[in-house]
Amino acid sequence: MTTADRVVVGLALTLIAWLYAAFWTQGKGAEVAVLVNGVESQRLSLAQNQLFEVAGRLGTSKLEIKDSQVRFVASPCTGKQCIHAGHLKRGGEFAACLPNGVSIYVVATRTEFDAINF
């Protein structure tokens, strides 16, 4: 193995490390956009743990931001699909309480998904 070989392998390892850093990390500065009846009403940063409430058609939906993830905690609907959507943390992720007209959408510097189907 010559010196030139070591240089090539070294450069290759640097390139690969950079590729992992660039494509396997989450987008920073993530926020959650809260939409009521399809219109954005507020944006909250995912960096701060908090519980907040959003008033909708049927009543108040409770949401929680914790560990850079957001989720529905309680909602006045009957199906509770919004709660079952679980934790959202990646850019582009989306959950909604349709009966109540409340939806949340994670906005990040890099959007991972164009659309999500269930």
Place this chain on the structure above:
Amino acid sequence: MKLDFLPCDEDHRIAKLAALAIGIHVLESAIPSPLPGVKPGLANVVTLLTYFLYGWRAAIWVSLLRVVIGSVIVGTFFSPTFMLSVSGALGSLAILAAVAAAGGLGLSPIGVAVLASLAHMAGQFAVAYAVFVQHPALFALLPVLMTAALVFGLVSGIFTQKVLVRLHRQ
């Protein structure tokens, strides 16, 4: 002027090397791979040996013959797999020609194999992204593919090195 259509020594040599490469390629296609597009690529050892023993032009012949005839035998001729195979081969051959033009750059077979392997994977990925899957999520696969390319490039390079040492000893 006498026309000569009989095969010369160089033709025989390339045919034999290509046959060896095709044989290895077809046998290797029987081995299942954990991820699409990731295989040890042992037939590339023959391409590298050709490059070091007989030059980059012979290596181009052996490589392209192997890709085309190998895909005909395996049954993927002109399929998307074939397109990716050709683009990878062209990428690695371009690097081989560049290294040859630069006078070898002081690289042993290991270094050349690593460069060719990374160029192969890069060429394949570029075509896969441009033609087949234009989704940016494909880039999440790139680090894994490049890691595999580095590992198998090192393996092929070491094999080539060992074979060359044995051949020179004879």
